[in-house]
Each structure stands twice: as C-alpha cells, then as structure tokens.
Amino acid sequence: MNRLTLEEQKRLLEERYSWVLEKAKKRQVEEKRLPPLPGGEEGKVVTRFAPNPDFVIHLGNARPAILSHEYARMYKGRFILRFEDTDPRTKRPLAEAYSLIKEDLRWLGIRWDEEYIQSLRMPIYYDIARRLIERGGAYVDDRPVEEFRRYRDEGRLEEYPPRRRSIEENLELWDKMLEGHFGEGEAVLRVKTDPRHPDPSVRDWVAFRIIDTGRSPHPLVGDRYTVWPTYNFAAAVDDHLLGVTHILRAKEHMQNTVKQSFLYKHMGWKYPHVIHFGRLKLEGFVMSKSALKKLLEEGIFLGIDDPRFGTIAGLRRRGIDPEAIRRVILDVGVKGTDASISYANLAAVNRSIVDPKARRFMVVFEPVELVVRGVPEARRLTIPFHPENRSLGERSIEVPKGEARFYISGRDAAALREGGIVRLVEAFNVKVERVSPRRVEAVFHSWGLEEARKAKAPIIHWVPAGQVVEVTVYKPEGLKLRILHGLGERALADARRGEIVQFLREGFYRIDAVSREQGEVVAIHAHD
C-alpha cells in the first residue's frame, strides 16, 4: 500500500473505501460544540465559577465550572474564580476547601485568569451598600422578622415603618450596624423591591445581616466583621464589579436572578446574560455535600476522595480521566432539564480515553495453582505492556524448562476440563490433565498461537509462581466497597501510584498504593 503514490492511494481510498472518509468527515462535524452565547462577542466574554468553600466540589459543581471556563476560552475572554464565603455561621467555610477546590479545578484542566475571595472584599460591599442607601434602594430593618413577614404577607409592605425611613436615618442606622450597636438577628439591611412581587421571597430581600463572629469565627478573617452580605448581595455586586458578562448557573438560582435585578436597577447597572441549567446527577453516587459530610463523620469511608463519592476527588481516585468528565459535561450541555448520567456512560467515555494509554498487567483473583510438566526449554518471554501502543514498553517473564508453576484465576480454573487445551496468553498452550479445587495439573502442548486457534483453546491470563505481588482491589458497589485479593505479576510493583492500568480481562483500575518492598499493590476498580 505504501508503495503506491499518494495519488493512487487517494484514488483507491475514494473508490473502495469512501465510507471511511465519510465517517471521518462526519466525526469532525459532530465534534460537540457548545451553543453560542447570547450576546457573546469574541474577546469580550467574562465568566466565573463561584463555589462556596464549605466542602470540595462534586460532579454537579463541575458543570458550571467547566461550562463557564469552556465558554470563556471559546470566546477568548476571561474566566474568574471567586470563593463565596460570606456565611461563617450556617455554611461555615472549610479552611482546606479553598486549596482543595483549586486542586480539583486544575486537575480538570481549568485555568483561571483572576481569583477573588469574598470575605477579603468586605469594605467593597460596605461601600456599595452605602451608595445603595444613598440612592434610596435599601433600608435598615431593626424590627423582629415576624413583623416584617406580617406586613409582607398581608401585602402592606409599603406601610412597613422601617421601609419609610429617610435616607439620612438609614445611613445613620447603617453606621450603627457597622459599629456593632446591634447583635445577631437585631437588624438587617433590605433591598427595596416590588413590594407586591408575586414571589414573596423577592419582596425586600436581605442584603446584609449580623453574624456573631465571636461565636462563629470565619476561617479567613476571624471576628473582624459582624455585618455580612448575603449571597445575593455579594454575588450581584461582584458580578458587576468584575465585569462578568455571562452567568452560567443551576436553576435553583432562578429567583436569585430576579432578586438581584432589583439591586442592579437601583444602581443603574446592566444585568449580565444568565443561563440556567438543570441538576446533574451521577447515578448510584452520593452527591450532596451534606450527605457526604454526614457519611464522613460516620467513618468507614476512605476520605473526601472515597471512590464511592461523586466528588471530583472521588472520581479522580476511582480512575476517571479529567477529559472524560469534561466530555460528559459538554455533552450534557446547558439544557434546563435535570440530567442523570449513568456510571456506565461515564465509564464508556473514560474507557475510550484511557484504553490507548493504559498498561496491561496480569492479575489473578482467587488464585489456583497450575503446574505444567514437560516444558521443552527455558524461555524468556518478552511481553509488551500494550497490544498496540508499543511506546508503553514491555517486560520479560522467565519460564523454566521442565516443570513450570503458575497461578491462574479461580474462575478460569473452574471452567477447565480434563483433556482440554488452554493457552496461557503470550506464552504457550497446555493440555489439562487433572483439575482439583486448589490445583490444576497440565502438560506442555505447544508454543504457537496457531495451535491454540486450531484447538479452539481458550486464552487465559496467568502469573508465574514465585514472582508475584499481592494485590488488593477495592471495588465500589453503590455505598459498599468490595475488597478482593489477588496475585499480580512482578512488574506491577513498578506501577506508579495514580496510574490507570488494565488488568488483563479484568477491567481498568487505578493504582492507589504501591509498596515495592513488601510486594503489595492496592488498586481501585474503575470499570470493566
């Protein structure tokens, strides 16, 4: 084929294999692209990912992160990372979470152009609050909540006395709030909205409340502040100040968009474009932060990155390639409906990414001894780590002359019949003589693959006795973790921690721990 000229090759390709071309063309066209952003202009798009650092992120959080990042890149714009940590009381930030989240994002291939932490921007929020009051867009409410609710729910919010205060009075009370004249729960700053808005929660929502940081200190700023902006205030202000043009967020924020737009109106700002998408669920995985926290407290889990968790760290530890996560999220896209991804689907995508680069190793579970007599000569078998990708290298295994001992998997041993021929993959063929539960006896038959084919012999994997490493495998099954023990070939002791490998005929695994001295390996099952 390569002796033909390029022209001849082309012609041949077109005549006889045009479908290959069409397929290739098709694939290019179908390479998943995100739909264009409304009002998206090249070089001018600014997006952000704004996690609460109260825990690590999971697959659901990764969606806005990846989509926002992807859009910023697509339009050659800016991507901002912003930590929203303005509730030291009920959603207390976790000091480690800031860096854990960044680690997860980097692993996902996300790079941010700017980084902000809201708890470090408090003076900015205070300043905007003052300007908002000066514009008559907010008032201090120092009455008990019940009273506010009564007015609100009776549709008489216009008559609510604090709402009717003068700007001067509000400025004074605001200063008092900042000076610490009020305790927790004694005063809030409310944004004036449509007092008759159909959604009561929109009516005069809270922009700032008082949190006793003496009792619940903030991990970054301790008790320096007691007047804290709510999510809606801080996020809205920052989106404007940082020049965010497009907000991509889950639909639980829909009402927040409505609330925040009142603030924008008061300030004369233009609200960014917003895209709301549905929730993303990974079937069979625990996703909710609170549920995860609870499980962790109960023990019995390997940590925040337990492979049974839908956290990014958990998926990483399980052997999922970041590219697989990216593809799945891009495939799910920006639809408003909830999506439920099956692990089979994620696994299929992952397999296609990992398969070309995963080294193959032989590991047998429930090992059964196989004794082969009559090996005609000693041989040093050189076996590549990957059937197609030779750049992954090879290892050699010695087979002695005469009697050779191996281990094969219990499952394969159980399927053997006396008198049958079986091929030890990449080695030779044997004829089975005796099968007992713990031991199989066989006699050398032939070296060649052809003979095995002719005899329709099954091809099984094996491990040479005396040259093994102990393999412990964790196999996540829902919330259970099955533990399997096996024997692996010696070369496995050289695997790198974190490497994703294939155990021949047993599926893909991530190497979780290696102890070369002890000859022990721990691996986590990713998928078949």
Next chain:
RNA sequence: GCCGCGGUAGUAUAGCCCGGUCAAGUAUGCGGGCCUUUCGAGCCCGUGACCCGGGUUCAAAUCCCGGCCGCGGCACCA
C-alpha cells in the same frame, strides 16, 4: 399552597427560535456478527423516543390552549 422552569429511545443529547428536507440524527446501553495472543479496543448489522388531548395549517417534535408529570424556589444558605 404560592411563584418559576421544563418534558425527544434505558440514559444523555441534536432538531424546536426561522413548521415541510424528521416514518427523527448522534453517543452510550442492549442483541447479533467480524476482527483480535484480553471478556479491552476497533469494525459491521440490529434494537429502541417526539408526555397526553385539543386547536392553527395543505403540512407540527417544531406554533397556540388545556391537562398530566418532573424539577427548582418560597432563608438574616450559597
């Protein structure tokens, strides 16, 4: 209950804005075959969906109305 959003095969998604080319595309799953020194990969064939009911129209997955179902919100959380 109130406010809002949405419903395409088992799952996910394309198409819906700008009705016909859609007896609906793709991926994954599932069934079968080929290939292969793996039960992996690759290749081929098959399977299977427009929530329901009305309306508009020559023509509706696409537009309109109603119903049903799902989801989100209704915090001094994010």
